[in-house]
Structures are given as C-alpha cells and as structure tokens.
Amino acid sequence: MVFSSLTFLCIFLPVVVILYGIFPVKWRNFLLLAASLVFYAWGEPRYILIMLFSTVFDYINGRLIEYYDKQQKQKAKKRVVMVSIVGNLGILAFFKYTDMLIVSWNQITASNLSLLKIALPIGISFYTFQTMSYTIDVYRGLVKAQRNLISFGMYVCMFPQLIAGPIVRYQTIADQIDERKENNAVxxxxxxxxxxxxxxxxxxxxxxxxxxxxxxxxxxxxxxxxxxxxxxxxxxxxxxxxxxxxxxxxxxxxxxxxxxxxxxxxxxxxxxxxxxxxxxxxxxxxxxxxxxxxxxxxxxxxxxxxxxxxxxxxxxxxxxxxxxxxxxxxxxxxxxxxxxxxxxxxxxxxxxxxxxxxxxxxxxxxxxxxxxxxxxxxxxxxxxxxxxxxxxxxxxxxxxxxxxxxxxxxxxILVAASTTICSKVWNRIRRHMIREEADFVREKGLHAEFILKSVISVLLLAVSLAMLVAGSFNPFLYFRF
Incomplete structure (x- = not known):
C-alpha cells in the first residue's frame, strides 16, 4: 500500500483517522501500532516478522544499556550497543546486499553461484537506521530507554514515515510518544x-x-x-x-x-x-x-x-x-x-x-x-x-x-514549484489579506486565508484523485532504497 493509492486514500486513512478520534488517549499508541502493522502487511506480510524482530531486539538492547549504565558496567553497556549495531547492519546487509555481492563475485571469479533472490523488505533501510540510532542515543545518555514495548513498537513501525522516511530519530519525538498536543487547527x-x-x-x-x-x-x-x-x-x-x-x-x-x-x-x-x-x-x-x-x-x-x-x-x-x-x-x-x-x-x-x-x-x-x-x-x-x-x-x-x-x-511549472517562487507569491497574497490595521481586520484576513488554503487543498485533492483513477503510472522511487 502506498500513500498515492486509492485504497489508502479512500479506505485505510479515513478508517484510521475515525478510529483515532474515537479511541481513548491511552489506547492511541496501540491503535497506531496495529494500523501500521496492517499497512505494512498489506504488501509484504512475510517481512513483517523482520520488522517486529528489529523492534523487540532494540527494545531489549535499550533496556539492557540503561540497566548496565545504572550498574556502572561500562564494558557490558558497550557490548550491548555493539550487538545492536552489528545485528541491525547484519540484517540490512543480508536482505539488501547478498545477491549484489554474489553477482559481483561471479563476475570477478567467473563462478556460477546461485542467487538467493531475496526480496528487499520495504522500508528496511529507514527503520533499521531509526532503531540503531535509538540504541546509540540511549548509550550516549541522550534519551532514556522506552519502557513500554507498545510505544516503542509504534515509534519503529509508524506508517506515516515507515516506508521512505524522513528518518525520525527517537530523540526527536521522544516527548511526543506518550504526550501529544492535538487540536483541530494542527x-x-x-x-x-x-x-x-x-x-x-x-x-x-x-x-x-x-x-x-x-x-x-x-x-x-x-x-x-x-x-x-x-x-x-x-x-x-x-x-x-x-x-x-x-x-x-x-x-x-x-x-x-x-x-x-x-x-x-x-x-x-x-x-x-x-x-x-x-x-x-x-x-x-x-x-x-x-x-x-x-x-x-x-x-x-x-x-x-x-x-x-x-x-x-x-x-x-x-x-x-x-x-x-x-x-x-x-x-x-x-x-x-x-x-x-x-x-x-x-x-x-x-x-x-x-x-x-x-x-x-x-x-x-x-x-x-x-x-x-x-x-x-x-x-x-x-x-x-x-x-x-x-x-x-x-x-x-x-x-x-x-x-x-x-x-x-x-x-x-516544475521550476516554479521546486523553488521559493510559489512561497513568495503566497506570502505576498497572505500579507495583502492579513493586515495589522485592527484586530477585526486581521481576523477577517486569517479567515480568508483559511478559506483560500482549504479551497486550494480541495482542488488539489480532487485533481490528484482524478489522475489516480485515470492513470496507472504511479511509482515510488525511494521504495527500493
């Protein structure tokens, strides 16, 4: 499942958003974890076990690092972080580079070793880097080890950034995992x-x-x-x-x-x-x-x-x-x-x-x-x-x-959209709408800005959906990375 698919846009996302609004706050991390597992398993049910292994593996490593730190056992602490690094890189190397190395070896030595033909688990490069950075940061004392396995699993498997990033380090959202500010404007x-x-x-x-x-x-x-x-x-x-x-x-x-x-x-x-x-x-x-x-x-x-x-x-x-x-x-x-x-x-x-x-x-x-x-x-x-x-x-x-x-x-159009031209035009329009003359004028301008943004968003969504219905060329380049 990809974000630019009708299944995601018309079924998966609306269902998750509705359930998220209904669920009590304390159960929302569990909901996001469950939704993320469904999202991932939709396309690759076999490889969900690898992601779950990486999650549990580094959850345990993080807890062990913190335990040995409290015991002031620096050598044991260092061994655990090395196990995490080697384990994560080993999994990534096996699934991503084994066939590449076999092909290279066959070309260099004129050998005829059979390829393993291992399919690359989607998103493995991203979530491997995330879990590995977590254990390193716990080792450095930059973050505390996450004690709740559900919360940690939600961080690793979270579907918005699971497939192709951005690479979200644990320290970036550590405070948001258990306490998030949510409102209609956001x-x-x-x-x-x-x-x-x-x-x-x-x-x-x-x-x-x-x-x-x-x-x-x-x-x-x-x-x-x-x-x-x-x-x-x-x-x-x-x-x-x-x-x-x-x-x-x-x-x-x-x-x-x-x-x-x-x-x-x-x-x-x-x-x-x-x-x-x-x-x-x-x-x-x-x-x-x-x-x-x-x-x-x-x-x-x-x-x-x-x-x-x-x-x-x-x-x-x-x-x-x-x-x-x-x-x-x-x-x-x-x-x-x-x-x-x-x-x-x-x-x-x-x-x-x-x-x-x-x-x-x-x-x-x-x-x-x-x-x-x-x-x-x-x-x-x-x-x-x-x-x-x-x-x-x-x-x-x-x-x-x-x-x-x-x-x-x-x-x-592509040149304009890839540079600051569009944002400069928008800022000029915004400055024209939102003036500092009086509070009621400013509020009126903010309201007009909201309406204009909403209209543009609805139009872009409508055009995007129409093009998805009409066309079949819809690759995501970074899926294979």
Missing part, C-alpha cells in the same frame, strides 16, 4: 500538508516521470544530446517531487496524529554549491550520517587528510545505502570527489562568482549525478553520458524538438 494543517505532498507526487512527479521513462528506454542510436539533457532534467524533477512529496505526506500525517517530524527538503535545487545542496536534500539522512558516522570518526577535528578519509567512508556508505547496485556507490563517490574539491579548492573562491554562475555550476553537477543514480547498467550509463555531452549522436532531432516543445510549459 489536524487541518497536517491534512493540507498531506494533500500538497500528494499533489507533488501525482500531478508533478508522475507526469514528468513518464517523460523520463520514454527517453530512458529510447535506443541510444536514436537519442540526441538535446533529448538526453531533457531526460536528465525530467528525472531530476521526478525524483525531487516524488521523494519530497512523500516526505510532505509523511510530515502531514504526523501532524494529524500529533507528531512533529523533521523537515527533509529545503528547496535543494536553489543551491549555489554541492555542499549547500547536501544541506538541503534528504536532510534527515545527511544528519544521520553526520551524527553517527562522520563525527564519531573524527569529523574535521584531526586534520585535512583524516577529514578526507572520513568523507570517503561517509559517501561510500551513503551511496551504498541507496541501493544494492554499484552505480549507487559510484554516485556516492562522485559526490565525495565534488565535496572534497569544493572544501579544498573552490568554496572560498566561489563566493566571488556571480550568483547565476554558482547556481549553474551546482545544477550542472546535480543533474549529471542523477544520471549516474538512475541508470544501473554501467554500459548504458556510459552511452547516455556520451550522448548527453555531445560525444555521440546528433545534437538534436525531431523527437527531441517535439518533446521540448510539448513539455516546455510544464517544465516552467
């Missing part, structure tokens, strides 16, 4: 945020995704440079609106149930450097690797050479985290090289560049990087990049001309 704001994310996914990501699907399956001999760049730009928008749309939906659902999840995107395509891009893109993942890998390795505190080694480790792991294919590792190392070049040579000099040049520089490497990310076959990737940079094929053909003309207006 609920409405959460629903509006959810609808905005749904629209980004269905109206924008799915539609531009069709173009990438069309171009990426074109024979390389029939692809032009203009067409290759259009395809790369299409995927650049698709993955942003797909993933940020999911994050918006997750954050909105969290609000509806009284939780405040961290933001995951901050207009990343407005970045003026690669360093800035990674402060704006998938923020919770970058934060996780900084807090639990980069800083523990020494960060930038032990000299430039050690910092470069630490960055290499972090970006190798970042690439590998995204999927069981070597193109993701290459993508991670691609950003490692760019970030090292920026830190050592460019960042200070770039401040003197014109802003337009800074944006162009960042976007050039971001778009190119998405090609490496999107195409798993190295031969096809190489051919695509050769065409993209004018080293093979024609510069433009009739197909590319038609595609550029057809999608030109839609691309302008």
């Amino acid at each position: 609920w409405v704001a959460g629903m509006q945020r959810f609808i905005l994310g749904l629209a980004k996914k269905v109206i924008l990501a799915n539609q531009i995704g069709r173009l990438w699907e069309e171009i990426s399956t074109t024979q390389m001999t029939q692809l032009s440079t203009a067409g290759a760049w259009l395809g790369a730009i299409a995927y650049t928008f698709q993955i942003y609106f797909d993933f940020s749309g999911y994050s918006d939906m997750a954050i909105g659902l969290g609000k509806m149930f009284g939780f405040t999840f961290p933001e995951n995107f901050k207009h990343p395509y407005e970045s003026k450097s690669i360093t800035e891009f990674w402060r704006r893109w998938h923020i919770t993942l970058s934060t996780w690797f900084r807090e639990y890998v980069y800083i523990p390795l020494g960060g930038n505190r032990k000299g430039l050479k050690r910092q470069i080694v630490n960055l290499l480790i972090v970006w190798f792991l970042t690439g590998l985290w995204h999927g069981a294919s070597w193109n993701f590792v290459l993508w991670g190392l691609y950003y490692f090289v760019l970030l090292v070049i920026e830190k050592v040579f460019l960042l200070a000099k770039m401040q003197r560049w014109p802003r337009v040049l800074q944006h162009f520089y960042a976007l050039f490497f971001i778009v190119t990087g998405w090609v490496v990310f999107a195409i798993e076959d190295f031969h096809k990737m190489g051919q695509y990049l050769l065409v993209m940079f004018g080293l093979r094929g024609s510069w433009i053909n009739n197909t590319a001309q038609y595609q550029w003309c057809t999608y030109a207006f839609f691309l302008m």
